[in-house]
Amino acid sequence: MRIICDFDGTVTRQDTTDWVLEHLAEPPWRQLQDEWLAGRIGGAECMRGQIALIAGSQAELDAVLDRVELDPGFPAFVAWAEARGARLSIASDGVDYFIARILKRHGLEHVPVTTNRLAGTPGARRLEHPAKSEDCISGSGVCKCAVAAGPANTGPLVYVGDGRSDFCVSDRADVLFAKGALADYAADRGRPYHPYNTFHDVRRALASLAEDRAAMLGEAASV
Numbered sequence: 001m002r003i004i005c006d007f008d009g010t011v012t013r014q015d016t017t018d019w020v021l022e023h024l025a026e027p028p029w030r031q032l033q034d035e036w037l038a039g040r041i042g043g044a045e046c047m048r049g050q051i052a053l054i055a056g057s058q059a060e061l062d063a064v065l066d067r068v069e070l071d072p073g074f075p076a077f078v079a080w081a082e083a084r085g086a087r088l089s090i091a092s093d094g095v096d097y098f099i100a101r102i103l104k105r106h107g108l109e110h111v112p113v114t115t116n117r118l119a120g121t122p123g124a125r126r127l128e129h130p131a132k133s134e135d136c137i138s139g140s141g142v143c144k145c146a147v148a149a150g151p152a153n154t155g156p157l158v159y160v161g162d163g164r165s166d167f168c169v170s171d172r173a174d175v176l177f178a179k180g181a182l183a184d185y186a187a188d189r190g191r192p193y194h195p196y197n198t199f200h201d202v203r204r205a206l207a208s209l210a211e212d213r214a215a216m217l218g219e220a221a222s223v
Contacts, residue, residue: 003081004148004169006161007092007099007115009180011199013069015163016098017050023064024056042139043093043165044129047116051095051127058122065101073199075106080203084210087155089114091147093140093165095127116141137168144169160202175209177202 008015021029029050036046054061081088089112092099097118103109117128133143145168148157159166159173162180170176170186176193178186186193194205 001084001158002087002089002155003158003160004089004091004144005159006144006163006166007090007113008094009162010160011071011074011090012102013071016065016068016102017047017094019068020054020061020064020098021050024061025050025053026055029053042136044132044139044141047093047141048127051118051125054125056122061122062101065098066105068098068102070102070106071199073201073203075108077199077203078108078111080207086158088112091115091142091144091169093142093144114142114147138165140165145172148172158206160196160199175206177205 005011008017018033032041032046032049035041036043056064078088090099092113092115094115095118096113096115099113099115100109103111103113114131117130118125119128120126127141129141131142131147132140133146136143136146142165144165148159148169149172156174157172158175158177159170160177161170161182162178164181166178166182167185170178170182170191170193176186176191177196178193179196183193183195185191194202196202196205
């Protein structure tokens with residue numbers, strides 16, 4: 001089993017990038033957000049413009065990041081998945097430095113992450129897209145569909161997400177966990193999904209599905 005998780009608003013309780021922008025960026029970042037939400041620019045263009053507007057020193061950025069809250073069930077979920085040999089990773093249209101600092105604070109820096117790269121220096125920050133796909137329908141800096149379809153990603157896919165950047169990839173999931181805008185998107189399309197509040201819910205649901213599958217296999221073997 002492979003499990004791919006979104007980061008902002010999924011692994012964390014708030015959108016990390018928006019949190020940083022609210023505290024350190026110049027006001028035009030909101031105009032870029034509106035342009036993206038209206039579909040007039042792609043996600044990658046929006047993010048590049050927003051990151052360039054982040055002011056503050058490195059210490060100020062770190063202080064803001066250190067106030068981001070992790071989903072209370074995520075550390076236990078990682079341990080549960082690893083104990084069962086599941087391939088757990090994060091795919092995020094966020095920022096590598098932001099994600100790495102938060103995960104390290106919780107001893108989870110070993111979790112594989114595909115995301116955008118923060119470059120430059122305080123006052124001249126920029127965003128790079130090492131995982132960008134020119135075929136990405138949403139124009140995101142990280143094409144989550146490409147991540148899910150990678151050559152190493154074989155077997156049933158469990159996807160956990162909450163927002164717009166998860167819309168496209170959610171259609172590829174064998175088991176979908178959704179909340180927020182992603183849950184609305186799935187419901188509008190009649191797409192089956194499991195609602196959740198925290199990763200405690202995800203872990204319990206996956207454990208129950210595994211038990212049901214084992215019971216079905218046992219019944220089949222006895223026939």
